[in-house]
Amino acid sequence: MIGFKCKKCSRINYPKRARCLSCKGMEFEEVELGKECELVTYTQVYNPPAGYKGDPPLMLGIVKFPNGVMAMGQLAIDHPKDLKLGVKLRPVWGMLREIGGKEVFGFKFELAKKEQTSKLKLGGIEMEEYRGKKVEMEVMGKDVNWKEVMKPYPPRKIVLPNGEEMIVRSQTKDEIEEVVEALLPKTVQHKQLFDLIASEMVTEFYLWREGRPMWGCPAESHFNLVGRVGDEIVGVSNGALSSPEVGNSLHTVAIREGQQVGTQLWGCKLEHYFDVLGIKELHAAAESYRGGTELFQTFGFEEHPDKVVHFGTSPMQRLTKRQWERIRPGKIAGKRI
Structure with missing residues (x-):
C-alpha cells in the first residue's frame, strides 16, 4: 500500500488528498x-x-x-x-x-501469518506439506481393508406417489459428471440452510474421485446411491464409514421434489448401512428443521451426547442397529430387482 508524504511537513496522508491534513500543503511523494x-x-x-x-x-x-x-x-x-x-x-x-x-x-x-498450503498431492491421502513442514491429516480407519468391507447396494424398485418407478442403485465414478450436472440447479437455490448441502455433495463426489478423505473418513469408505426414473436422475444420497462398525451419513438430495424421493433414498441408505455393510451405529446430521423433526424422529434417532453438526445447527444424531431392526419393516418401500 502506498501513502502520500507531505513535502512540507512530512505527514503521511492516506488515502491521497488534495491538501495535507496538517499543513494544507499540496505537494506529496509516494512512500510504502x-x-x-x-x-x-x-x-x-x-x-x-x-x-x-x-x-x-x-x-x-x-x-x-x-x-x-x-x-x-x-x-x-x-x-x-x-x-x-x-x-x-x-x-x-x-x-x-x-x-x-x-x-x-x-x-x-x-x-500476516496465515498458514498456507505449499504442496498438495491429489493422490496422497494422509500427508500434506505446509511451508516445508509435513503434518499427518487425521483420517479414521486407515488400517481397515475397505475392499472387503464395502459392497454395492442391491438395486431396489420403488413406486413413487405419481405412479412412476424409481430405481435406486450404487453410483459409479463414471457417473459423477452426470450426477453433478443434475445437482447444479440445487447449488444456486438458497431458500433454506438445507440447500447448502448440494454444493457440499458436489465437492464430496470430486474428493471421492480423486481419492481424498472426507470429514475424517477414508475415500475408500465413501459410497453414493442414485435414484433414477428412466434416464432421469431424481435424487442422490451419499455416506461414508469411519470404521466397519460406525457409519457417517453425509447428504441426501431430492432433485425432483414433492414425490417422497428424499425419504425413500434415506431409507435405502439406512438399509445399505445396516443390512448390506453391517454397521452397528450410524451418526447423522439434521441439516434442516424438516430433517430433524420428520426424518430423524420418525426413524428413532437419538442425540449424540458429544458431537455437534458441522453447520452448528443442532446436535449430532445416532441410530443403533437394534433400533433399525425394530423400525425397518415400515421404512423400506419397493422390492429388489
Missing part, C-alpha cells in the same frame, strides 16, 4: 506504508451493501501501520475467532464489490 499492520478495531456488517459477493457478515476493520498511518478496509478473515485486537495483518489486493456490473478492486487485510 509497510508489509504488515495491526488491527485497531473492527465490526461485522450483517446487511452488507449491494454488490458485495461474500457471505454475511462483511468484516470491516481499522488497521495501524508502523509509521502511525491508519487505514480502513475489508478483513479477509475466514474465521471471526481469529479477529483479536492487535493481531498482525497484511494488505492484499482483491475484489471488494460489484457496482453497475463492474468489479471494484482495492486493498483488504488478511492475517
Whole structure:
C-alpha cells in the first residue's frame, strides 16, 4: 500500500488528498506504508451493501501501520475467532464489490501469518506439506481393508406417489459428471440452510474421485446411491464409514421434489448401512428443521451426547442397529430387482 508524504511537513496522508491534513500543503511523494499492520478495531456488517459477493457478515476493520498511518478496509478473515485486537495483518489486493456490473478492486487485510498450503498431492491421502513442514491429516480407519468391507447396494424398485418407478442403485465414478450436472440447479437455490448441502455433495463426489478423505473418513469408505426414473436422475444420497462398525451419513438430495424421493433414498441408505455393510451405529446430521423433526424422529434417532453438526445447527444424531431392526419393516418401500 502506498501513502502520500507531505513535502512540507512530512505527514503521511492516506488515502491521497488534495491538501495535507496538517499543513494544507499540496505537494506529496509516494512512500510504502509497510508489509504488515495491526488491527485497531473492527465490526461485522450483517446487511452488507449491494454488490458485495461474500457471505454475511462483511468484516470491516481499522488497521495501524508502523509509521502511525491508519487505514480502513475489508478483513479477509475466514474465521471471526481469529479477529483479536492487535493481531498482525497484511494488505492484499482483491475484489471488494460489484457496482453497475463492474468489479471494484482495492486493498483488504488478511492475517500476516496465515498458514498456507505449499504442496498438495491429489493422490496422497494422509500427508500434506505446509511451508516445508509435513503434518499427518487425521483420517479414521486407515488400517481397515475397505475392499472387503464395502459392497454395492442391491438395486431396489420403488413406486413413487405419481405412479412412476424409481430405481435406486450404487453410483459409479463414471457417473459423477452426470450426477453433478443434475445437482447444479440445487447449488444456486438458497431458500433454506438445507440447500447448502448440494454444493457440499458436489465437492464430496470430486474428493471421492480423486481419492481424498472426507470429514475424517477414508475415500475408500465413501459410497453414493442414485435414484433414477428412466434416464432421469431424481435424487442422490451419499455416506461414508469411519470404521466397519460406525457409519457417517453425509447428504441426501431430492432433485425432483414433492414425490417422497428424499425419504425413500434415506431409507435405502439406512438399509445399505445396516443390512448390506453391517454397521452397528450410524451418526447423522439434521441439516434442516424438516430433517430433524420428520426424518430423524420418525426413524428413532437419538442425540449424540458429544458431537455437534458441522453447520452448528443442532446436535449430532445416532441410530443403533437394534433400533433399525425394530423400525425397518415400515421404512423400506419397493422390492429388489
